[in-house]
Amino acid sequence: MVARESMMETYALLIAATLNAGTVLALAALGLLINEKAGIVNLGAEGLMLCAAIAGFAAVVHTGNDLLGFAAGMGAGAVLAAVFGLLVIWLGTNQYATGLALSLFGAGFSAFVGIGYVQEKLPPRVPFEVPFLADIPWIGPALFRQHPLVYGAVALAMGLIWFLYRTRTGLVLRSVGESPESAHALGYNVRRIRFAAVVAGGALCGLAGAYVSVIYTPLWVEGMVAGKGWIALALTTFATWRPARVLLGAYLFGGVTMLQFHLQGTGVDVPSQLLTALPYMATIVVLALISRNPAWIRVNMPASLGKPFQPGS
Amino acid sequence: MLQLEARPEASKLWVFASPVLALALTVLLGVAIFMALGKDPVRGLQMFFWEPIKSAYALGELMVKATPLLLIALGLGICYRSNVWNIGAEGQFVMGAVAAGGVALLADKETGRWIVLAIVLAGILGGMLWAGGVALLRDRFNANEILVSLMLVYVADMVLSYLVYGPWKDPAGYNFPQSKTFESVTQIPRLMSGSRLSVGLLIALAGVGLMWVFLFRTRAGFAQQVGGLAPAAARYAGFSSRKALWVALMVSGGAAGLAGALEVAGPIGQLTPYVPAGYGFAAIIVAYVGRLHPVGMVFSAVLMSMFYIGGELAQSRLGLPKSITGVFQGLLLFSLLACDTLVAYRLRWLRGRA
Numbered sequence: 001m002v003a004r005e006s007m008m009e010t011y012a013l014l015i016a017a018t019l020n021a022g023t024v025l026a027l028a029a030l031g032l033l034i035n036e037k038a039g040i041v042n043l044g045a046e047g048l049m050l051c052a053a054i055a056g057f058a059a060v061v062h063t064g065n066d067l068l069g070f071a072a073g074m075g076a077g078a079v080l081a082a083v084f085g086l087l088v089i090w091l092g093t094n095q096y097a098t099g100l101a102l103s104l105f106g107a108g109f110s111a112f113v114g115i116g117y118v119q120e121k122l123p124p125r126v127p128f129e130v131p132f133l134a135d136i137p138w139i140g141p142a143l144f145r146q147h148p149l150v151y152g153a154v155a156l157a158m159g160l161i162w163f164l165y166r167t168r169t170g171l172v173l174r175s176v177g178e179s180p181e182s183a184h185a186l187g188y189n190v191r192r193i194r195f196a197a198v199v200a201g202g203a204l205c206g207l208a209g210a211y212v213s214v215i216y217t218p219l220w221v222e223g224m225v226a227g228k229g230w231i232a233l234a235l236t237t238f239a240t241w242r243p244a245r246v247l248l249g250a251y252l253f254g255g256v257t258m259l260q261f262h263l264q265g266t267g268v269d270v271p272s273q274l275l276t277a278l279p280y281m282a283t284i285v286v287l288a289l290i291s292r293n294p295a296w297i298r299v300n301m302p303a304s305l306g307k308p309f310q311p312g313s
Numbered sequence: 314m315l316q317l318e319a320r321p322e323a324s325k326l327w328v329f330a331s332p333v334l335a336l337a338l339t340v341l342l343g344v345a346i347f348m349a350l351g352k353d354p355v356r357g358l359q360m361f362f363w364e365p366i367k368s369a370y371a372l373g374e375l376m377v378k379a380t381p382l383l384l385i386a387l388g389l390g391i392c393y394r395s396n397v398w399n400i401g402a403e404g405q406f407v408m409g410a411v412a413a414g415g416v417a418l419l420a421d422k423e424t425g426r427w428i429v430l431a432i433v434l435a436g437i438l439g440g441m442l443w444a445g446g447v448a449l450l451r452d453r454f455n456a457n458e459i460l461v462s463l464m465l466v467y468v469a470d471m472v473l474s475y476l477v478y479g480p481w482k483d484p485a486g487y488n489f490p491q492s493k494t495f496e497s498v499t500q501i502p503r504l505m506s507g508s509r510l511s512v513g514l515l516i517a518l519a520g521v522g523l524m525w526v527f528l529f530r531t532r533a534g535f536a537q538q539v540g541g542l543a544p545a546a547a548r549y550a551g552f553s554s555r556k557a558l559w560v561a562l563m564v565s566g567g568a569a570g571l572a573g574a575l576e577v578a579g580p581i582g583q584l585t586p587y588v589p590a591g592y593g594f595a596a597i598i599v600a601y602v603g604r605l606h607p608v609g610m611v612f613s614a615v616l617m618s619m620f621y622i623g624g625e626l627a628q629s630r631l632g633l634p635k636s637i638t639g640v641f642q643g644l645l646l647f648s649l650l651a652c653d654t655l656v657a658y659r660l661r662w663l664r665g666r667a
Contacts (some may be wrong), residue, residue: 043459047643083647091317092657093650096398096459096549099645104594108639115634142350222636227467234460280467287461288454297455 006242014262019143019150022247022254024216026153026207029239029246030160030231031077031204031218036236037164038197039177039304042238043099044084046229046313048202049209054114056210057220061120069214070149070207074260077206078199080087080106085198089191092308103229122218147215149207156204157247164243173197177302179307227280234283240300256282271282327656332609334655336616342644343436352631360630361623361641369517371622373508377580378621381406381572383517383614385596387524388565390605394528396541397561398623399447401462402569403593404469405440409570410577411473412439414492415583417499417577424498429435432578433571434501440570441563443469452555458562470589477584492584501579511552514576520568524607537561570594590638597620598646617642 028045035042044046060066061135084102087093130144142221164170173193176183212228213220231253239245260275291297315508340358375580385402387608392399413436420428443465450456474490483493501511538556540547547554572592577584599617603610624638 009541087647087651091651091654093653096644098650100400100597101643101650104598105638105643105647108636108641108643111636112634112640115636227464230460230463234457234464237457237460270478271475273471273478277468277471280464284450284456284461288450288456291455291457294455 005021007206007290008138009141010262012138014258015142016145017094017258017261018251018255019146020216020254022251023147023150023153024211024228025232025235025253026250027149027208027211027245028156028205028214028229028237029250030153030156030243031201031244032232033160033201033202033236033239033241033243033246034173034197035201036241036305037177037302038173038194038196039180039302039307040085040088040198040201041095041099041233041307042081042084042102042198042201042205043096043233043305044080044102044106045099045115045205046227047103048080048084048205048227049106049112049212049225051080051113051222052206052209053213054110054117054220054227055206057114057120057213058117060122060214061117064123067216070210072171073206073214074203075206077209078203081198081205082195085195088308089194089198092310095306095308107223114220114222117220118222120220122214125165125215125218126149147211149211149215149269153250154247157243163266174302177304180304184311190311194312195307205232231279231283234287237297238286240290240297241302242300246310253279257267316661316663317654318661320657320659323656324659325355325650327652328604330501330655331652332604332613332649335602335645335652338648339641339645342643342648346471346637346640350547350633351436352633357627357631359621360626363625365619365622370508373510375615375622376514377509377511379618380511380513380517381557381576381592382596382599382617383610384513384520384572384575385565385569386599386603386610386614387517387520387607389596389600390524390586390603390607390610391528391537392561392565393600394538394541394605395557395561396544398459399444399462399559399562399565400597401443401447401464401593402565403463403468403589403591404466405566405569406445406471406573406576406593407466407469407589408437408443408619409440409573410584410588411476411573412436412470412570413444413574414481414495414577417495418492418584420496420499420640421557422496424496426498428499429501429578430447433574434572435502436572436574436577437567438565438570440568440573442566443570444562444566447566451562453603457532466593473584473588474586477586481584483583490586494583495578499578500582501575511575511579514581516571516575518611521607521611528607533560569596598642602649620645 004184028049032045034040052073055076056069058067080102084098087098088095127145128147133144134140162175172188176190184190209225212225235246236250238249240291256279260278263270263275264272328366343356347354365371385406389399389402413432415434416432446465447458447462450461451458477490477492481492483491486493501513504510504512535561536552539550539552540554577588581588596619599610599613603613620638620641624635627633627637628635
């Protein structure tokens with residue numbers, strides 16, 4: 001009986017850790033979803049998240065305030081996304097190449113700036129509990145002892161569903177992604193709308209980056225985002241560009257990440273490198289399974305995704 | 314206000330001038346960074362643009378680093394020209410190094426010089442195998458090659474890490490995660506004594522010639538690129554896009570794997586977790602700055618090698634983090650993409666609002 005109870009407790013903690021890990025992916029992937037709904041792919045997500053991670057971490061080191069850390073991360077994300085947006089939208093540069101440039105620059109720049117922060121520690125992290133609900137046996141530890149942003153990500157997904165499918169602005173955003181020519185003909189300023197979407201998405205990726213270095217693993221190590229930006233990019237495809245599925249996919253991958261630590265903890269005789277590689281391999285497998293039917297992808301993908309638009313050309 | 318006006322046709326001048334302008338912009342930004350950090354910018358620039366070329370030995374080291382960059386970039390050039398977005402050359406490089414290292418570890422005191430050939434072939438095959446996975450998933454499952462090739466970089470790093478922490482760890486290596494040092498017979502032949510320059514440089518230069526002939530003088534090379542420029546035209550002409558995909562990935566995977574083999578059996582001489590040095594990512598920039606043209610890439614590979622050496626010198630002599638190399642690499646690609654606007658557009662000064 002005792003063993004069984006402690007098993008149940010382990011599962012509760014595993015679920016809690018899964019939600020925590022999934023939140024990073026959810027925030028970033030929902031941000032990228034906003035970009036992609038407007039027709040822009042930002043392959044710079046990884047670099048952008050790294051810069052946001054160091055910006056957020058540094059802000060918390062200097063001020064001791066997590067909220068300022070999140071704000072710094074969002075600011076860094078928004079600024080970098082704005083540079084990306086200017087190049088891609090107004091100068092018409094190739095989206096893939098420009099995003100790649102951002103990822104390479106972000107990896108170098110964050111390592112460069114972060115060198116002085118490698119040994120720094122954050123003030124003690126305060127555990128969060130939802131009053132009353134956190135005390136429910138099993139369910140409490142599993143679901144209600146989370147950082148508020150974990151619920152924030154859920155709210156964001158729901159807000160996004162409402163925004164994209166129930167508001168006029170959301171409709172305009174989607175139409176810009178589906179057919180920029182028609183949106184332009186109707187008098188909408190396609191480039192400005194795309195730019196706004198890119199900056200908003202960048203800010204969310206930045207929030208995800210700051211969450212990594214401030215809450216998820218509260219420290220700074222070079223390259224610490226470890227491919228989460230790329231996995232988030234893959235998530236929008238898995239989810240066939242639907243916010244609810246993005247959220248679900250994020251938790252699924254959060255679970256894969258946590259499974260790795262769980263298996264390591266239980267002492268299963270598997271090389272640790274295989275476990276570390278698990279999320280990346282899972283991404284490849286799921287990507288292949290989802291993409292197998294090209295028609296299904298084509299129907300769901302914003303039609304102008306990755307294509308530049310210049311009015312009057 | 315300034316306005317962009319589409320040129321009737323792409324400017325030939327700016328195709329060449331844009332990388333130069335981009336480099337100038339990067340240098341200016343570099344000066345600003347040095348000044349912001351309170352370092353003498355002249356001394357900073359010296360580390361990057363003078364120290365690497367000031368002596369015969371330094372020039373040799375410059376070429377040692379330029380060799381893998383050029384080899385990988387040549388393969389990527391074919392990929393990007395055929396619109397195949399392989400960004401995982403780093404992983405293909407690592408798998409080439411792993412396969413080559415595996416063969417090199419088989420050598421003992423009696424092994425003949427032929428082993429070098431086996432090492433190089435193993436490297437090429439290792440890189441091809443890794444890129445082949447990307448091609449297969451794209452071809453059969455329509456999976457996005459950008460994401461798959463990148464994810465495979467992380468997997469390749471883990472394969473290397475597993476081997477050097479596990480089965481291939483040197484039993485006499487004080488528990489350091491590294492293989493035993495390869496027998497000297499496995500060493501890639503050097504061009505001269507006193508320099509680490511190897512025949513790898515000659516192979517890379519031969520690759521430049523081969524790629525030039527393939528791209529601009531053969532029908533297959535033409536068919537390969539049409540799919541990238543005009544997919545509909547390629548279909549109409551009956552050029553197979555599947556073939557173009559496989560050719561692009563096999564060539565670039567093989568080239569990256571070859572570079573990995575030349576590195577482990579050359580300057581490194583054993584397998585360690587530090588084999589991946591970012592060459593696979595830097596080569597993406599080399600390919601673009603070199604205009605995806607084999608001859609252009611020779612220059613950009615040397616330039617990128619300067620960035621690497623300059624970063625190391627900036628660390629040892631100016632106390633700056635080595636990662637400044639990555640900052641400059643990223644800035645260069647950014648500037649290049651922005652400057653490339655001038656190839657297709659001209660700037661016009663308009664009075665009042667347009």
